[in-house]
Amino acid sequence: MEHVTTSPAALGYGAAVLDEIQQRVLWLATRIVDAANHDRETGDGVKVGGHQASSASLVTVLTALYFAHLDAPDRISVKPHASPVYHAIQYLLGNLDRSYLPTLRAFGGLQSYPSRTKDPDGVDFSTGSVGLGAAAPLFAAATRRYVDAHFGARPRSRFVAVIGDAELDEGNIWEAVADPATDGLGDVLWIVDVNRQSLDRVVPGVRIAQWEQQLSAAGWHVVEAKYGRALQAAFSRPGGDSLRDWIDAMPNEHYQSLFGLEPAAVRERFLDGAPPAVQDFCAGIPDHELAPLVTDLAGHDLGSLLTAFAECDAEKDRPSVLFAYTIKGWGLPIAGNPRNHSALLTTDQIDQMRHRLGLTPATEWDRLDPMTPAGQWAAARREHLARAPRPHTGNGVVVPDATGLRAARPISTQEAFGRILVDLSRAESVAPYLVTTAPDVATSTNLAGFINRTGVFSPVPRRAWSEDPVLKWAEGPDGQHIELGISEMNLFLLLGQLGLAWDLSDQPLLPVGTVYDPFVLRGLDAFIYSVYSGARFIVAGTPSGVTLAPEGGAHQSTITASVGMELPNVTFIEPAYAVALDWLLCGALQSVAAAGAAVTRPGATQPGVTQPGAPGGGGEPTETGSYYFRLTTRGIDQQPFQAARDRLGDAILRRQVLAGGYRLVDAADEAAAGAPPVYLVGCGAVLPEVLTAAAELADEGIAATVVDVTSPDRLYRAWQRTLRQGVRTATAPSIPGAIRSAFPNRAPVVTVHDAASHTMSWLGSALGVPAVSLGVDSFGQSGAVADLYRAHDLDSGSIVNAALAALSLG
């Protein structure tokens, strides 16, 4: 990568050009928020908001990055509240149409926080939930290291995160920093916007020193851009040391109170309690010079920032963090005010600012004049930062419809999952792209077989000391399992970035993560973040439910199925039988593989938007998100599935399994002969009890059809789709095909699920029949499966009683 145009001086322009640009960036960012609040009538009385102060704080840093430091392959994460600065810069670079500028926070307009999937100007990392925007680029860099090791080096990208200082309060940041998977990533730069303010208050100064030490202890290169050049010059004068010591020792609350005061008052406040040496040093400096001097921070000094960036660039073997001292509300009348987080400039203040910059209402939204050095520099940077469009020639990943797994004896879905992955690791068109990860639960979630075949990823080969014949833990650059410490946040952040490798590292991958199901909730914010960002991956929550009986209540998941169903961009799947899992997992991998083959420019893709098509030819809309498999360690007899296979044939059965449910036992003949019909609907590990109940009901002359729901999510979505269609077109909705083929007749239903009962309780409404839903609606405890099933009414006797109750309601 050429660096010839990284400094305006190279084009014969002075630093004044960058300063002029940053003044315009500040103006546009401020005005974008102002327009959202004052120029637009929403008609609903709800405050629009936006963050002028948080944006102003980063104007210099982002101007220095975009107009003097970044190269085209670099990827950047911008703190949530600086989205107006990001868009202002993209506009000045010519990457955003002018019509968007007044649309911050409007429907279809610029998003309040940078969004990969909703913003029109090429956001690399979504941000919003503080802390995640810092960690995401770290895992993107870890992903790039993996991609480079397996598929050949890409053009070097630097992964930059620009984050608020209070974001460092978030635990996920420290989980990410501490994980060995993020060790030694020399292409990472975090820039902390040290404005010493959070939302509510001034951040105590001691925290910053502590954070620096923590990062240092974790092996990071820590740099400060604290004092601007005027202050540094003052420090170097005789007696200047005392000034420096005084400022260094000053509590943040005291320092922050200097902003917004008249110059004479600044002197008084600044020297309040100062030792004589400082009083003497400042005595010779007039008020109008002292006030700007003592608030001269390097985070608003372009030269200091560029020097610090270069220093960080030189670190090749460890991540860097730059603590850039800034002023929240820099250059605005609200600068440094502890209550400025949501403060907005008045219309008068905006008018004055516009006037001061020599702009008028007619010219205020203009780009930099192309005839001026600043305009020419922006044009040069636009060219420098332009990313070459990528060829979309398919990606070589071909996932089969099934691995052909055979299961003659009882087997659990967790065990089948491990075997399917091992099989796929032998398939040439799939194996290179598979990458697994787990937060210290790889072996207990059945990834050992895969790890034995593919090894564990490490950027450098490591000698294996253990000679365990069951688990070979061979670590090296060829390994395809990335082991994490016990952090479910890290799991979902890494899966998210592996699942965006098709975009951020130009390499589609098939990421598969495993986690104990209850702890999906521990990583939920990162899970949501990753799928909101458009990532494509597979996660298996296993084991799940009260079925892991002896493990007890703390390990038993109940609400995870609801989470899986309700999360947008996630398809929730919970099969009971091994062959069904084989079909469903291969189908999910096929869908994930399609990400890399599709058009991939951010802004162009709309993950979650369904398009006509068919997963595995099932006639359902194509899914464009991630997959969540909820699995179990309970081995169950596979014979009933084989019987359904013999009865229906693979083509029909597979289509129904993929669509969300099929009749495992069909009592249509008995019903036709006059037996009262009922549907027993099971999902996952409880199918044996459901089958037993069906047999008991048959003995009593009741025609119990057993439906195995493989994905309550797909069935629910199919139902909702037709309902919404009906609502939108004001026509009577029909029952969707997926539901009709599993439930061809009208009959009461009993739903049975080792999860919160509500996950399938909607079926009664969908079918227009009485329904009794059995599930786990209280915390579990240790015991045997039979004990737990009895305690939660999942045993066959309870299912029979529920069926009789449902029949009586009919």
Ligand SMILES: Cc1ncc(C[n+]2csc(CCOP(=O)(O)OP(=O)(O)O)c2C)c(N)n1
């Ligand atoms: C996970 C999460 N919790 C809370 C918030 C609400 N919130 C938004 S900004 C903010 C303070 C951020 O302070 P800092 O990171 O220092 O940013 P600044 O505005 O000072 O630049 C808070 C608490 C959030 N966005 N995300």
Ligand SMILES: [Mg+2]
């Ligand atoms: Mg802050």
